[in-house]
Amino acid sequence: MLINDDEFGEVIVRKSPLSRGIRFSISTSGRLQMSVPTYTSTFLAKRFLNSNREMIREKLPIKDPNEQRARDYQKKVLMKKAREFLPYRLEYFAKLYGYSYDKCRLTHAGTRWGSCSSNRTISLNIGLMKVPEQLRDYVILHELAHLNHMDHSKAFWAEVGEHDKNYKLHEKRLKMFNPGV
Numbered sequence: 001m002l003i004n005d006d007e008f009g010e011v012i013v014r015k016s017p018l019s020r021g022i023r024f025s026i027s028t029s030g031r032l033q034m035s036v037p038t039y040t041s042t043f044l045a046k047r048f049l050n051s052n053r054e055m056i057r058e059k060l061p062i063k064d065p066n067e068q069r070a071r072d073y074q075k076k077v078l079m080k081k082a083r084e085f086l087p088y089r090l091e092y093f094a095k096l097y098g099y100s101y102d103k104c105r106l107t108h109a110g111t112r113w114g115s116c117s118s119n120r121t122i123s124l125n126i127g128l129m130k131v132p133e134q135l136r137d138y139v140i141l142h143e144l145a146h147l148n149h150m151d152h153s154k155a156f157w158a159e160v161g162e163h164d165k166n167y168k169l170h171e172k173r174l175k176m177f178n179p180g181v
């Protein structure tokens, strides 16, 4: 869940059954993040944010809100680019190599480039629009291969290797980039 706040920009609200009270921190993307118990309503979360402004300003090194706004804008642009590209690229490779998936989902939070769920939904991180084309294609081929192998077994890598001979190199290169937007 996200709260759009005039002062802090996008605030990430993470609901967790393990969380007892409300805790503030800074997410890896530099945004303010609140961990709240599962039952917390948006209304309550906003009220908590309001009553802790002073403390947040003093204790948490939030990036300049202008910078935050610039990031939010960049995210929007990236999302638009991704929407116009990734689902089609996925479809292209699926048709080319005879894979059938159910849905393509675009993600932006999180630290993963992509994932493939057991209900055959492939998720791709919009951050892929920032990496070189071969790496982007590699991630797509990697996730497609998971449709047949839900693990990283030898058989899985053999299948990835069939469609991307340089997969080892691409996997290594990908580590130089950060999926966070």
Ligand SMILES: [Zn+2]
Pocket (backbone or CB within 6 Å): 142, 146, 151, 152
């Ligand atoms: Zn994998």
